[in-house]
Amino acid sequence: MALMLDNNFRQPDDVYHAIIDAHRDLSDAQSQAMNAQLVLLLANHIGDATVLDEALALARNNALAMPA
Template identity: 55%
Template sequence: MQKLILEPNFSSTDDFYQMLIDMHQGLDDAESQLVNAKLILLLANHIGELGILREAMDIARTAK
């Protein structure tokens, strides 16, 4: 089984962060929550491995 990659794994974190901010532009709270949920499901489908997804969920829930 693969492990979740925890080191930075893309070239421009600033560009990615700006894309996330832009995605929410003009949305109310409910619309932002919905678009976040859709993005999570799309990326989870792309990953496709339950072990990796479970590890990511555990880390996201417990990380401070």
């Protein structure tokens, strides 16, 4: 299995809004904790270390490319 980078949602805007709405009224610490929990839940769901390693590397590289 390889990391899927193409859009896999029929309505991606709805998914984006659901993620934003889930963070509504959370403190910064709560939002960070929720993101960490979400990452762990989705990593477990993926269940493929190779795909997870690819996703982690891509996300980290994208974060490093942003201004600090």
